[in-house]
Amino acid sequence: MAVSDASVGDDRRGRKRRWADIAVPVLVELVVSVPTLLIEETWHGRPMIDQRSALWVVPACVVAAAFLAGGAIAGYRRGSAGAAWRATLAASLAVAALLVADLIRRFWLAHETLPGGVARLWYVGAAAALVLSAAGSQIGRLLGLRAGHR
Secondary structure, eight states, X not given: OOOOHHHHHXXXXXXXXXXXXHHHHHHXXXXXXXXXXXXXXXXXXXOGGGSSSSTTHHHHHHHHHHHHHHHHHHHHHHOSTTHXXXXXXXXXXXXXXXXXXXXXIIIIISOOOOOHHHHHHHHHHHHHHHHHHHHHHHHHHHHHHHTTOO
């Protein structure tokens, strides 16, 4: 049985759309998170969290909002039960990229070790990013349904 050219074209468009459903939220999460975390790490020569003020909460909230927004974009673009899965996958990819970048910065550029407190913060941050992204996907899904997107 031969496959028609139209069905092959539809499959390619569908594959591209599936990748875009994941790539766009990852891009949003990284474009917001990377500069925010760079500022946090270099604030007055050392990380904000190591200083006496609670100013580190501001970049933490900005990064949290980035993952919530990334999830909302995934939910809006997908508009189905697969929204949470795609948002979580996107958040996982962004978190992995952020962790690899911090490991490279920490070990090869700054020649630092990884304190146990930092590792615990990574675990909490990664879990929070996944939860926020999944929650955002449901918000985006509802907004998409209200707008008649799907």
